[in-house]
Amino acid sequence: xxxxxxxxxxxxxxxxxxxxxxxxxxxxxxxxxxxxxxxxxxxxxxxxxxxxxxxxxxxxxxxxxxxxxxxxxxxxxxxxxxxxxxxxxxxxxxxxxxxxxxxxxxxxxxxxxxxxxxxxxxxxxxxxxxxxxxxxxxxxxxxxxxxxxxxxxxxxxxxxxxxxxxxxxxxxxxxxxxxxxxxxxxxxxxxxxxxxxxxxxxxxxxxxxxxxxxxxxxxxxxxxxxxxxxxxxxxxxxxxxxxxxxxxxxxxxxxxxxxxxxxxxxxxxxxxxxxxxxxxxxxxxxxxxxxxxxxxxx
Numbered sequence: 108x109x110x111x112x113x114x115x116x117x118x119x120x121x122x123x124x125x126x127x128x129x130x131x132x133x134x135x136x137x138x139x140x141x142x143x144x145x146x147x148x149x150x151x152x153x154x155x156x157x158x159x160x161x162x163x164x165x166x167x168x169x170x171x172x173x174x175x176x177x178x179x180x181x182x183x184x185x186x187x188x189x190x191x192x193x194x195x196x197x198x199x200x201x202x203x204x205x206x207x208x209x210x211x212x213x214x215x216x217x218x219x220x221x222x223x224x225x226x227x228x229x230x231x232x233x234x235x236x237x238x239x240x241x242x243x244x245x246x247x248x249x250x251x252x253x254x255x256x257x258x259x260x261x262x263x264x265x266x267x268x269x270x271x272x273x274x275x276x277x278x279x280x281x282x283x284x285x286x287x288x289x290x291x292x293x294x295x296x297x298x299x300x301x302x303x304x305x306x307x308x309x310x311x312x313x314x315x316x317x318x319x320x321x322x323x324x325x326x327x328x329x330x331x332x333x334x335x336x337x338x339x340x341x342x343x344x345x346x347x348x349x350x351x352x353x354x355x356x357x358x359x360x361x362x363x364x365x366x367x368x369x370x371x372x373x374x375x376x377x378x379x380x381x382x383x384x385x386x387x388x389x390x391x392x393x394x395x396x397x398x399x400x401x402x403x404x405x
Contacts, residue, residue, distance in 0.1 A: 143173025
C-alpha cells in the first residue's frame with residue numbers, strides 16, 4: 108500500500124492490518140504508552156474544504172506519533188492560484204514525508220499520488236471519504252466483535268460517504284443496503300452488485316430491516332449549498348428515527364460521520380440515544396488515521 112486514495116485500492120487484508128494496528132495504538136494512548144513511530148517525519152495537510160475532525164485528528168495524530176503536521180489551505184499554496192497539481196506534487200515531495208489532502212475532485216488526489224514521490228492520503232473528496240469509513244468500520248468491529256456477516260444500512264444521499272462505506276463493507280464481507288431517492292444513487296452501485304451482497308431500496312425501513320448498524324449523513328454536503336432546498340424536498344422521508352429503527356435489530360448501532368443536522372437526516376432522540384457510538388466513531392478517526400500514517404510513512 109503506497110497511498111490511501113479510496114477503499115477500492117485497499118485489500119481486505121490491508122484493512123484488517125490497519126484495524127489491528129489502530130487497536131494497538133488506541134490501547135497505547137489510553138495507557139499513556141508513547142509510540143513515536145514517525146519521529147522526525149512531517150505531514151503536509153492540504154485543505155481546499157474546511158474541516159474540524161479531519162484537521163484535528165491528523166494534526167494530533169502526527170504529534171502523538173512523534174512527527175509534525177503543516178496546515179496548508181488553498182490560500183497558502185500556489186495550487187490555489189493555478190499552479191498545476193503535478194508541479195505542487197513534485198515540490199512538496201522534496202520537503203515532506205507525506206501529504207493528506209481534503210478537496211473536491213478525486214482526480215486531484217490521484218494526480219498528487221501519480222506525480223509525487225511520497226505517500227498521499229485522501230482526507231475527503233466528492234467521490235470518497237475512506238478515512239472516515241475506516242473509522243466507522245473500526246467502531247462497528249469494536250462494538251460487535253467482527254464485521255463479516257453483519258448488515259450495514261445507509262439512509263440518505265449516495266454520496267462520498269456512501270461510496271466508501273459500500274466498497275469497504277463489501278470487501279469485509281458485510282451485507283450493505285442503501286435507501287435513497289431516485290436520482291441519488293451511489294456511483295459504486297454497479298461494482299457493489301457485481302462483487303457483494305448489496306441492494307438499493309427506496310424505503311428507509313426496508314434498508315434498516317435486520318440491520319446491525321444504521322448510518323446516515325447530511326442531505327446537502329459541502330459544496331451543495333445551492334441545492335439545499337431541492338435536497339430538503341427529495342430527502343424529507345429519508346430520516347433515521349425511532350420509527351425506522353424498529354425494523355433494525357434490537358441492539359443495532361446508529362452511526363453518523365458528523366456534523367449532524369438534528370431534525371433533518373436524524374432526530375434529536377435517536378442521535379442522543381446513540382451518542383456514545385457516534386462519538387466513539389468520531390474518536391476512532393484519530394486512531395485509524397494514525398495506523399494509516401504509520402503504514403505509509405514509518
